[in-house]
Amino acid sequence: MTRKQILTIFFVTIWIPGYSYFKDTVKVKNVTVKRKKIEQISGFKREQIDEEVLALNPISDLSQIISENSPIYVKSYGQNGIATVSFRGTNATHTAVNWNGVPLNSITLGQFDFSLIPAFFMDNVGIGYGSSSLKNSSGSFGGSVEIENKANWNKSYKNKYAVSYGSNNSITAFARDVIRTQKWMFKTRAFVQHSDNDYYYENDQLSMEVIKGHRKHAGYRSAGLMEEIYFRPSSYSSLNFNFWAQHNYRELPVPFVVDDRNGREGELDNNNIRTSLNYKSLINDWEIKATVSYLFEEMKYNSKFVAIDQDTTYKNESNTIFAKFDLKYKINEFSSIEFGMDNKYDYLNSNQHISTFIDRNKFSSFLGLDFNYLNSYKLSSLIRQDIDRGEVSELTFSSGIDVRIFTEKDYFFKFNIAKNIHRPNLNDLYYKPNGNPNLKEEKGLNYESSIMIEDILTESIRIETHLTGYFMDVKDWIIWKYDGVFGEPTPKNYSKVESKGFELFNKLTFKHNEFSTDLITNYTYTSSKNKSDIENINDNSRNKQLIYVPKHKVNFRTTTHYKNWNLSYNLNYVGDRYTSTDNSGVATEYIIHDLSLSYSFKAFEKENNLQLKVDNIANTLYYSVKFYPMPYRQINLIYSIDM
């Protein structure tokens, strides 16, 4: 399927709801329309990935969930390979990842590996675009991903046990137990996963003869345990404790242009322990939230040359103690004021940095004001001040407005402006031998505007359309560059980047008796260009798209329910990505089709579900990162039972 065909499908799916606006007369039955409340953070684009999507993809990881259900580009090194995201043309360090409000980004690399989070461990995934997460912390020019675990006190939980078996000897088993009383809830989740990932391939890139065989050294295994304890002494307060331990082991295969039959093998071992204690309370007009958290990560990279039996191991252990306090006061029915502060202390044991022990402390505080007039006009403003490594940073701010365009309709106009800063990570500052402790903060200014429409056309048909345009200007962007022929690369505040684009989201839902279907389409256009001053007159990188930032991305998903059956189809298109700064090298576009069919049934008085999932139906060889092949057709059979 070509890019033109993809765009055809896209325009067809938006045409149908779009066309409805131009009909002269619409006959509808009387319906009760509930007005949508304006979101808490006005002016910014925020989305939720449905619980239903997570439930339909229990064996997927967060990188697959985001890639297939949002306009965000995921750069992946293969199945269960390292996966990072790029929001709006920024790089992976400009995306904040939070777990129940606790920052999870690596303190060394500043980024987050999305392949390490199983869908089964998440109750909700929120996506905030641009500087919408400034209320949580500074630093995320591109956006934020919020992973949430929660207790739904109105829900009747059942214990769930599931097992899946699939292509290339891939096995996953997961379980969830819930014990609850009126005031207590204990949720336990666990999973184990193993895959040989030794898929058959035919490599015609490496040599004259086509090399056929099974992929070597690409297996992985992981296991995790999550315990959540919720205590609700009253309807106005809650206390919860979260514990999450996870082990991931990955073999690192080589790209297709490297002979994997006699050479270097790499392995990556990650061990994580994450804990948090959260308190919330509502006392009259005061809302109080507090969080204390401890995070530990151990990462070991081992590189071995098989032929000469030579091993090299790199290792680091990072620890974070995080504490946060928020206080919100409702001044009157229209306005509220909020104050928050947090402190994050990181310390690192490593054999790769200038010192074996490195620490860093960041204190941050913010003051916010919200004004909401009759749920028709909302204004939010916020200023934030950080103190990092004892130095006071520049003030950051955001200000946004939501306007309800028609009184009884959920049609909104949004606009926001924000100034944000992003600090260098520990590798930028202290990596051996050429970390740069004198690096400045990156500074970004962004503007964003949206139109959002949600409407009920008939009793059975509902539509949502969101169109967002943005512009971002970032100065002192940190780039690692080679300092001479013989030097190692060094990070410096070299670049200016200008990013702009638009995002179009469309959802059409049809429901009639036991039949329902929805069609969801996402399209993103991103122009993210280097605007740095040029020192070398032969440098052709100015005004060129940044590497691995696609200009075009399209998702299309349709999910159909009928009685006990569920059918889901997903199409994911990613446009060409440049692999060189002068845009002379390209990783070519690709289109992937996924299909899932599931059936729920009762047996022994228990709810059972059988799901057949086929990813990459067309068995396409494609690369997210050039020459690192993504999985061929994957077939998985998943069985689950609720008890």
Add this chain to the structure above:
Amino acid sequence: MKKKAYLFLLFILLISCIDSKLEDRRITIHKELKRFIILNEGNFTYGNASVNIIYPDSSTLNEEKLFQTVNGRPLGDVAQSMIKLDEKYFIVINNSRKIEVTTLDFKEFKTITGLTSPRYILPVSDEIAYVSDLYAKAISILNYKNYTIVGKIETGKPTERMIKFKDKVFVTNYSYGHSTIQVIDCKNHKLIKEIEVGPDPTDMAMDKYNHLWVLSTGGYSGASYATDAKISVLNPDDYSVIKDFTFPNSHPSHMKIGVQLDTIYYLQSTFSVLDVNSTYGIYKMSIEENNTPVEPYIKQNRGNLFYNFFVTDTNEIVVSDAIDFQQKGVMFQYHKNTKIDSFRVGIIPQFIFKEEAE
């Protein structure tokens, strides 16, 4: 309104069926012209190594991505060096762990695999060549007539550049702080001697007196073993040191010798030269000198990144500029120390092979 909408939709569907197809390109090698074959390393694990051909006397004929265009597949990952043996080109692709053998028109002929991290090839007889290796701790013995690896010489250290002198091959033990060159008996294919030089020895040259010049880079900046760079001049018969030159606070990276074998050139480079009075660039000195020159022969200008260079048979200098290591680089051609031409090539141009007009 409805009709127009349906027509528009039909139009969209129709144009979506149109497919476009790239036309195949053929390459003609102009053997009647003098030409430089440029190997472009490409980026590690990106698989974007490539080959350019430059015609200095007729630059409109220049071609890029020769191997990929002719054979429909990429050259590989990190092109390191090439040599012409038995009317074939042997192109060493370091991180792909292979040697691509092609015709003189760059048509693929054979892919030699089974190597670890190959670097350079040196013929030692009518059918045998040595292949140095960065990680294998051994030199592979290649039969270049039947394109097979027929043995190994255990060295216990990385091996890099090689020079043949009488029945001996001298090989540098480059990187990881090794400070030796090794001597191989190329009749018996055995290691017979190690000689101390400086850390990370890389390039070598034999002058007109049959003295062996060895450049030791001193190790990369920040390495625990890093020290001053050094050029050692040795007697290859008895391995004694005739003289040496030390470079305090600098690290020359490459060294070549002029065609008359009486002039040494070496490169001292850095990125982002901001000072117009900087001392970076290509230096030149007579083999009779006992002191290194103070000023560069060809100065590296602001913003340039000189990566490697080549001395032609008319003692012209061709220098590569890698710019930012992530885009197509440039070659500069100098006559004496004046720039006379420049050519856009591939990513990280680093090896030049010259072919004369036929």
